[in-house]
Amino acid sequence: MPEPALDVLRGLGISPGRAAGRLYKMAGPPLLPAPAPVADTGAETALAVRGLESAAGELTARAEGVADPAAREILEAQAMIAADPLLRESVEQRVAAGSDAAHAIDAACAEHREALLAAGGYFAERASDLDDIKNRAVAAVLGLPMPGLPSPGHPFVLAADDLAPADTVNLDPGVVLALVTEKGGPTSHTAILARALGIPAVVACPGALSIAEGTWSSVDGGTGEVHAGIDERTAAEVERSARADRDRLATATGPGRTADGHPVKLLLNIGSVADIPAGSPGEGVGLFRSEFLFLDRRTAPTHQEQTGAYEAVLRAFPEATVVVRTLDAGTDKPLPFLGLPEELNPALGVRGLRVSRRSPEVLDAQLDALAEAARVSGTSPWVMAPMVTTPGEAADFARRARARGLADVGVMVEVPAAALHAHRLLDEVDFLSIGTNDLSQYTFASDRQHGELADLLDPWQPALLQLIAQCAEAGRAAGKPVGVCGEAAADPLLATVLVGLGVTSLSMSARSVPAVRDSLARHTLDQCREHARLALAAADPDGARTAVREAAAA
CATH class of the missing domain: 1.10.274.10 (PtsI, HPr-binding domain)
Known part of the structure; x- marks a missing residue:
């Protein structure tokens, strides 16, 4: 019997893990009939x-x-x-x-x-x-059925042009083994939701829809490789290996550290206390997105509402790090109660901390509520501002936070100017948190949702890693922590590079923590530093990823 024809497709691996099964495609959109005359x-x-x-x-x-x-x-x-x-x-x-x-x-x-x-x-x-x-x-x-998922009656690999959020959130990890899309990028909704569900996923993968329905295929959400045309025996071997990996990760516990004991805090990205799972795998919270309190409101949440939400999270981690990010909204993420005018280029306009230029009372109210929550819970939260660009902005934010008794004050590094002057920012604040999603977008002048530019947003881009290295070096010199809370932190292999660059904490979804913990535990700090050197020396993200993967395998 002849061997099946094997096609190897490559895209961006955005949700680590491996899986194999028969591949089926997303149902297409309804076809428009010919225009009809309108009588009524x-x-x-x-x-x-x-x-x-x-x-x-x-x-x-x-x-x-x-x-x-x-x-x-x-x-x-x-x-x-x-x-x-x-x-x-x-x-x-x-x-x-x-x-x-x-x-x-x-x-x-x-x-x-x-x-x-x-x-x-x-x-x-x-x-x-x-x-x-x-x-x-x-x-x-x-009167046609809604576009939706295939239903072959058994677990399968899903291929699609792209997935709408409404489709992605309904994916059952017990049925959809892996996800491959021709469009999308590392910070797209598909990527974020696939990681949250723990489904191995590859996006920006040309040719995915050319794979015939029912073809046995394997997907590696770490490498970005899709092997179409494998045989059933190979698929079973991939699934057995992946299941063994999952079982091993499920039993791993404890704080993050390298093989030689170098500590690396593994923290959670959350929007509310409801995001903290029972027996949380994280050592605290690296990013509490406070804007979830403000969504779809015509008026700002009250002092009591804000205090209660912050207090609930602080009490969940009474002796651990909890980093609260002040409102990350503005003309690019419009909230009705802010009443901000439309802008020609909102991504470069009034957003994040810049909102306080027009509405300082919104930030002051947040800081007041967080200070009250800290007092009643008996905890010491960390607070940071998004979209900080200059040392002057950092100094003003720190002054306002410290005036309310908030002792640990930091800023997010999301624009190149902040990374380039990280040492000056650390003269004003106590820590930095790098948001790799926005830092990629602004460094490469590439819209986060533009499928044709997804390669520019690859977190393995050496230029992005160079900016992270500059922030980490500033942290080392100042003796202050520098964390990463963007999607890059959830990549187990890239985590070794970030630690090698000098990053002191990684913040991610709860599902991502076990694999990152395991990856760090299998490498010494010197090996992580070598991974960082290899990634920085590469000419492009594929070269960086390949060089580090080969070093890790050796």
Whole structure:
């Protein structure tokens, strides 16, 4: 019997782990029929509006059924877009001009999608969501089933052009063994949610949809390799090995440290106390995203609401590090109560700490509530500000926090200017936390959701690692901690590089902690430093990844 033809595809590995099984593809969007004449404009308008309402209602229902706050936030934002009065008005205008309901929705969503892409920043990140909204609304209008997951009756590898958030959050890790998409990037919604679910995943993988349905395939979410055309015996071996890896990781406990005992704090990224699992694998919280308190509100949360939310997290880790990030929002992540005007380039506008230039009372209220939560819980939280660019901004934030008795004050490094002057920032604050997602975006002038530029956002980019190294060196010189709380921290192999660069803590989702802990425990500090040297010397991310992987294997 001839050996099956083996194709090796390569993309970006964004959720570590290995899996193998038969590959099946995501159901495509509903096909638009030929335009139909409209006899009753009123009835056709009502049909189109019901289609939008159906999409919004389904997305809202899915959001309510999701436990993970990051996933819930994404779905709620998508539902808000579907219910946007401007989108509805655009659809109504097209029906009035003679379009049938399905084509009116299609054209209106296309127009709004282009507008979001042109706006850039957070708005551009939401553009792909409109495709999902359009498909759901058109399917409702035409009486067709919603686009969705295949159901072969057994566990499988899922291939798709890209996944909408509503589809990703419903993936069952017991059924979907691994995920491969042709589009997407390392900081896309697909990547974030796949990591949260613990599903091995590869994105930006050209040719994934050319694999025939039912083909036995293996996926390595660490290397980014997809092997299509393996035999069933090989698939079983991959699954046995992956299961052994999972069992071994499940039994590993304790603080993060290298093989020779060098300590590295392994912390959690959370949005509320609900994100802290029972028997948490983390040693504290490296990123408490306080903006989850503010979502979809016309008024700011009260002092009592904020104090209660902060206190709950502080009491969960009474003797551990808990880093609270002040509100990371602005014109690129609009919150209604802020009342900020639209900007031509919101990703480069008023966001993060910059919001306090216009609304200082919002930051002051947060700091007051955190100080109160610290007092009543008897704990000492750390607090940091996002989107800090200059030493002057760092000094002002530190002054305001310390005036309220908050002793451990830091800033996030998300723009190259902050990394280049890390030593000056550390003259003003007590610690740095590197947000690799935004630091990549601003370093490479590459939108985080632009699929064609996903390679520029690869966290293995040597230029990005050089900026991290500069921050870590500043921390060493000042005797102050420097952590990484971006998605890069969740990569087990890259974690060795970050530690070798001098990073003192890594913050990630709870599911990512065991693999990172295990990776560090298998390498000495000197080996981590050698991995860092190899990665910095590489010409590109593929070269960096390959060099470190070969060194780790040796």
